[in-house]
Amino acid sequence: MSPIETGTNQQIQVKDPGDVYPVCPHCQTEVREVFQRRIQTLLGKAYIYYCAQCRKVLGVTHRKGFWMG
Secondary structure (H helix, E strand, O other), X not given: OEEEEOOOOOEEEEOOOOOOXXXXXXXXXXXXOEEEEEEEXXXXXXXXXXXXXXXXXXXXXXXXXXHHO
16 A cells, blocks of 8 residues: 655555456456557657557547657
8 A cells, every 4th residue: 555645744645455346447357458440640749548448548648759758
């Protein structure tokens, strides 16, 4: 567990739940596998993460090019 400081001097505990899997917000199945697709953008690389069951997007990350810091 690692505490995360908040602005009000309270701590939020971060825990590893063990064998509990997150649930896809689209198809409501346990997410045991996530697919990713790399795409090239004008500002660098981006990755799309999607559910292996229903193939709906769960999130997108953006990686800046080396010249953007």
